Amino acid sequence: MFSITAHPVNSKTLHSISKLLLCFTLLCTYTAIADDGAFMSKLAKALSPTPSGWSGSSFCDWKNVRCTTNRVTSINIASQSLTGTLPPDLNSLSQLTSLSLQGNALAGALPSLANLSMLQTVFLGGNNFTSIPNGCFQGLTSLQSLSMADSVNLAQWAIPAELTQSTNLVKLDLGNTNLIGTLPDVFDSLLSLQELRLSYNNLTGGLPKTFAGSGIQYLWLNNQKDGFGFSGTIEVLASMTHLSQVWFQKNLFTGAIPDLSNCTTLFDLQLRYNQLTGVVPPSLISLSSLQNVSLDNNMLQGPFPSFGKGVKVTLEGVNSFCRKDSGPCDSRVTTLLDIAKDFGYPVQLARSWIGNDPCNDWSFVVCGAGKIVTVNLAKQNLTGTISPAFANLTDLRNLYLNDNHLGGSIPGGLTNLAQLEVLDVTNNNLSGDAPKFPTKVKFSTTGNPLLGHSGGGGGSGTTPSSDSGDAPSGSPNAISSDFSLSPAWIAGIVVIAVFFVALVLLVFFVGHTKNWYGRLGKVKNLENEKKVLPIIEGECVIMPIHFLRQVTKNFSEENILGRGGFGVVYRGELEDGNKIAVKRMKCGSCKGTKELEAEIVVLRKVRHRHLVAFLGHCIENDERVLVYEYMPQGTLSQHLFSWRENDSTPLSWKQRVTIALDVARGVEYLHRLAQQSFIHRDLKPSNILLGDDMRAKVADFGLVKIIAPGGKDSVWTQVAGTLGYLEPEYAATGRVTRKVDVYAFGVVLMELISGRKALDNSLDEEMWHLVPWFRRIVNNMENILQVTDESLNLDDETMESICKVAELACHCTAPEPHKRPDMGHGVNVLVPLVEQWNPISTHQQEEGCDVIYEENYDMSISEIFSGR
Numbered sequence: 001m002f003s004i005t006a007h008p009v010n011s012k013t014l015h016s017i018s019k020l021l022l023c024f025t026l027l028c029t030y031t032a033i034a035d036d037g038a039f040m041s042k043l044a045k046a047l048s049p050t051p052s053g054w055s056g057s058s059f060c061d062w063k064n065v066r067c068t069t070n071r072v073t074s075i076n077i078a079s080q081s082l083t084g085t086l087p088p089d090l091n092s093l094s095q096l097t098s099l100s101l102q103g104n105a106l107a108g109a110l111p112s113l114a115n116l117s118m119l120q121t122v123f124l125g126g127n128n129f130t131s132i133p134n135g136c137f138q139g140l141t142s143l144q145s146l147s148m149a150d151s152v153n154l155a156q157w158a159i160p161a162e163l164t165q166s167t168n169l170v171k172l173d174l175g176n177t178n179l180i181g182t183l184p185d186v187f188d189s190l191l192s193l194q195e196l197r198l199s200y201n202n203l204t205g206g207l208p209k210t211f212a213g214s215g216i217q218y219l220w221l222n223n224q225k226d227g228f229g230f231s232g233t234i235e236v237l238a239s240m241t242h243l244s245q246v247w248f249q250k251n252l253f254t255g256a257i258p259d260l261s262n263c264t265t266l267f268d269l270q271l272r273y274n275q276l277t278g279v280v281p282p283s284l285i286s287l288s289s290l291q292n293v294s295l296d297n298n299m300l301q302g303p304f305p306s307f308g309k310g311v312k313v314t315l316e317g318v319n320s321f322c323r324k325d326s327g328p329c330d331s332r333v334t335t336l337l338d339i340a341k342d343f344g345y346p347v348q349l350a351r352s353w354i355g356n357d358p359c360n361d362w363s364f365v366v367c368g369a370g371k372i373v374t375v376n377l378a379k380q381n382l383t384g385t386i387s388p389a390f391a392n393l394t395d396l397r398n399l400y401l402n403d404n405h406l407g408g409s410i411p412g413g414l415t416n417l418a419q420l421e422v423l424d425v426t427n428n429n430l431s432g433d434a435p436k437f438p439t440k441v442k443f444s445t446t447g448n449p450l451l452g453h454s455g456g457g458g459g460s461g462t463t464p465s466s467d468s469g470d471a472p473s474g475s476p477n478a479i480s481s482d483f484s485l486s487p488a489w490i491a492g493i494v495v496i497a498v499f500f501v502a503l504v505l506l507v508f509f510v511g512h513t514k515n516w517y518g519r520l521g522k523v524k525n526l527e528n529e530k531k532v533l534p535i536i537e538g539e540c541v542i543m544p545i546h547f548l549r550q551v552t553k554n555f556s557e558e559n560i561l562g563r564g565g566f567g568v569v570y571r572g573e574l575e576d577g578n579k580i581a582v583k584r585m586k587c588g589s590c591k592g593t594k595e596l597e598a599e600i601v602v603l604r605k606v607r608h609r610h611l612v613a614f615l616g617h618c619i620e621n622d623e624r625v626l627v628y629e630y631m632p633q634g635t636l637s638q639h640l641f642s643w644r645e646n647d648s649t650p651l652s653w654k655q656r657v658t659i660a661l662d663v664a665r666g667v668e669y670l671h672r673l674a675q676q677s678f679i680h681r682d683l684k685p686s687n688i689l690l691g692d693d694m695r696a697k698v699a700d701f702g703l704v705k706i707i708a709p710g711g712k713d714s715v716w717t718q719v720a721g722t723l724g725y726l727e728p729e730y731a732a733t734g735r736v737t738r739k740v741d742v743y744a745f746g747v748v749l750m751e752l753i754s755g756r757k758a759l760d761n762s763l764d765e766e767m768w769h770l771v772p773w774f775r776r777i778v779n780n781m782e783n784i785l786q787v788t789d790e791s792l793n794l795d796d797e798t799m800e801s802i803c804k805v806a807e808l809a810c811h812c813t814a815p816e817p818h819k820r821p822d823m824g825h826g827v828n829v830l831v832p833l834v835e836q837w838n839p840i841s842t843h844q845q846e847e848g849c850d851v852i853y854e855e856n857y858d859m860s861i862s863e864i865f866s867g868r
Helices: 011-046 161-165 235-239 331-342 347-352 388-392 412-416 487-520 545-551 593-603 636-641 653-673 728-733 739-754 770-777 781-787 796-812 823-835 842-847 849-853 861-865
Strands: 065-068 071-076 083-085 098-100 105-109 121-123 128-131 145-147 171-173 180-182 195-197 202-205 218-220 229-232 245-247 252-255 268-270 275-279 292-294 299-301 312-314 365-368 371-376 398-400 422-424 442-444 535-537 540-542 560-564 567-573 579-586 614-620 623-629 677-679 688-690 696-698 705-707
Touching: 011 071, 275 331, 275 347, 292 823, 299 347, 331 371, 331 388, 388 412, 545 567, 545 579, 545 614, 545 623, 593 614, 636 688, 636 739, 653 677, 653 688, 653 696, 653 739, 653 796, 653 823, 739 770, 739 781, 739 796, 739 823, 770 781, 770 796, 781 796, 796 823
Parallel strands: 071 098, 083 105, 098 121, 105 128, 121 145, 145 171, 171 195, 180 202, 195 218, 202 229, 218 245, 229 252, 245 268, 252 275, 268 292, 275 299, 292 312, 371 398, 398 422, 422 442, 540 614
Antiparallel strands: 065 071, 365 371, 535 540, 560 567, 567 579, 579 623, 614 623, 677 705, 688 696
């Protein structure tokens, strides 16, 4: 064994050891200070211009640099118009706790932050960084807040797995940073997380299961870009009981809205532009904390939801409610929706099961005398279970569910269907005992290996070999091939079928004719002209020129509504008093023919409540005419700029901001939500029309450009449009992107605020062009009154709203196109200004409007004008 002998240490030796340790400590401290100083010197040289107050040899005395015992703990150089590339050894600042670089134009690779174990807050958004090194966020064990929003130049990257080491993370904002891939299922490691913002990226896939039980309060996954989006159900929200705000708009979510009754602090739920189906749950309607809910453009079904008075709700677009007002659905509809619920409310059912009469052309359903006699859902890729609600279809004769992926058991209540003749469930995943049906029922079950065979009835039995693969799938009236029919039966069926088809065609023709003639009314004959009526050709109505002459009094001057670059618009009045708008282009050399044909192509493809409805057209000899719905209040231009001459009252601010929202929704539809993507190219007040309710619709699609599906987001073309509204880059290069319309929309917002035209050479030269004048004045928002229309009645609430719209206008007209938002952001900003018009509490304001506005563009007003 070894022995250790302790020797006494004299005081001189101890003194020497102490001096050595002190020297070592001082040396380490000096080295660390030298390292911090070396990096700060490199950082100052790398930035242009040198940040304000960064002078002198002591970096700890530099403005917005904080130190503790000569170690850098905080750097804040946000929003100083800085350019340059950061030195790669930033993580040598080992005591750094806060880094704020947002709102500059810093480029190149982001330096690694790895192993900065004391770093708590990082703000990097609004720069031009191009890449993120591997392991950049490794070892950030103290990190609480990471924001990189609007880093639009980043190469595609995925959410880094090492962020799971940041167990103290409270806020993660990676919106508009070119993220790709799926959302990792790691949120059980991020128990402190309260805000997760991943909007405007290229993310796909479903919601992670570890969202369940998390502490997330603000969850923003909205507006994933073209061809991308989260998918699957949103069922996990039901177990996220801390939620306050959920923004899921413009994704690919399917299935039903879950029961959110346990989310007792949820005040804002944005679900528009998804593919959600099913009934709006009563638990959502009665949720006491809810203030805003947006369900537009889904495929929701069932009763029209009636929320409380305090809830701002939007339900526009393609929803499939059984009625247009509140009240119960027809009992047959209720039963079919109960059936669809157990299938998970499939999209193919929601697309067809619209209205309150399932016998009115509902797919997969066949009726006789108003009673449902056949349901054929064969080969529809259905999942879920067979609903017991089928037993409520007491007149059901044929039920085909074969060749799906259905599980569970066959409901025993189906044996009570007295009229049932065929039940085909072959080739599913059913289990349990098979019910015993009467012998008259052809009960086919083969292809379900887990299904018991104790309950086979008569007919073919439970596992007849003849029906294993021949179940009907195409026609709802199809009958299994092993049915034996006599010639007399066949002849009778043929006669009935021919009669039925003839009857359907007759009803269809009469209905369409009545629909269009009812809309267009009757017309009086001009003298010596025979009576002429519109012709229905497919989905388009062709209107003979004689008809249009009749309704416009031979295109009389008194009926002129307006004049444009390619023609004149006339008012047309039908015999019953209804009016239409008729845009006539005299061909001559056929000027305007291209524009007319382009407009017809577009208008036949788009339908939206904020786009002027296209009724028909005429191309005869040298006549080129388009017919639209009539907008009785004329153009926005008349109400903004000519209200005195017209002896009318000026638009109120509430009317103006509502018009702005209507226009934003119409253009958002054109850009992203129609079947194809369109760029308007001529957005301006004279192309914005108003109805009697002063709601706006976008008109004049003669200059529209189509973005090919799956192609680039821009096209090159000859410059066209209106001076004052033209994006500078487009005017210079001819390159058209959606930002052309965004810029023009920003100009329209400025006109709504100021009551001034985009170009007005009657003013002093420095005020001719609205955009630079407006941006220069409101660079300091305290000057907002200088650009505000004198005709507006101003109060604190109105001024707050005007300031928000002014900021949006400046974002939309930012000098650099990539700094401009898309139209979806414009909608998000304007919705709370319109729908929360009444004064709100400070608490609501902080959690509602301000949070909504900061989603994607949170720069200060001074940053906007610098073009960063």
